[in-house]
Amino acid sequence: MTALAIPTLETERLILRAPGPQDFGPFAAFYASPRADFVGGPLNAEGSWRMLAMEIGHWTLKGFGRWTVTAKDSDAAIGMVGLFEPEGWPEPEIGWDLFNGHEGKGYATEAGGAARAYAYDVLGWQTAISLVKPANTGSARVAARLGAHHDGDFTHERHGFMQIWRHPAPGDLSDGGMEAYA
Numbered sequence: 001m002t003a004l005a006i007p008t009l010e011t012e013r014l015i016l017r018a019p020g021p022q023d024f025g026p027f028a029a030f031y032a033s034p035r036a037d038f039v040g041g042p043l044n045a046e047g048s049w050r051m052l053a054m055e056i057g058h059w060t061l062k063g064f065g066r067w068t069v070t071a072k073d074s075d076a077a078i079g080m081v082g083l084f085e086p087e088g089w090p091e092p093e094i095g096w097d098l099f100n101g102h103e104g105k106g107y108a109t110e111a112g113g114a115a116r117a118y119a120y121d122v123l124g125w126q127t128a129i130s131l132v133k134p135a136n137t138g139s140a141r142v143a144a145r146l147g148a149h150h151d152g153d154f155t156h157e158r159h160g161f162m163q164i165w166r167h168p169a170p171g172d173l174s175d176g177g178m179e180a181y182a
Contacts (some may be wrong), residue, residue, distance in 0.1 A: 006018035006059055011069060016115070026078070030099040041147055046127075066080045081111035083118070091129050096108040127166070128166075129165060129166055140163070144165075147167065
């Protein structure tokens with residue numbers, strides 16, 4: 001058996017923890033909704049299960065991945081945020097998906113900043129992107145709040161046309177965006 005240690009990150013309001021089977025319900029509800037149009041959905045339950053398995057497996061294949069986001073006062077999943085670089089991606093990405101009812105509270109920006117700080121401070125990344133579908137204005141606003149700028153376009157064979165949002169390099173950030181690594 002292979003044991004994988006996925007770090008837990010903490011911000012002012014959030015915990016970013018390892019994804020697991022307890023997250024399937026909210027994960028599947030998000031992927032069944034129209035909000036998942038920008039990230040490969042909507043999906044049925046079987047497709048959502050495969051997507052959650054991919055999220056968990058990404059940690060094994062790459063040594064990094066996306067965390068389940070929870071509010072500090074609950075272990076219930078409110079989103080997935082973190083580092084992503086599957087086959088076919090142009091560069092390592094910082095991505096965020098907030099589940100239904102949790103958008104508009106600044107959680108994606110807060111968690112995205114923590115994920116970027118981990119990528120730069122722990123993994124030693126020198127750059128990162130976020131891929132955003134042009135109609136996903138909310139995601140573009142999160143990227144801009146994180147200091148990223150539109151830096152070209154990319155067309156993926158399955159996901160289609162996306163904008164590349166380039167994050168500031170580590171030396172160009174005044175605040176790492178993260179309080180603690182646990």
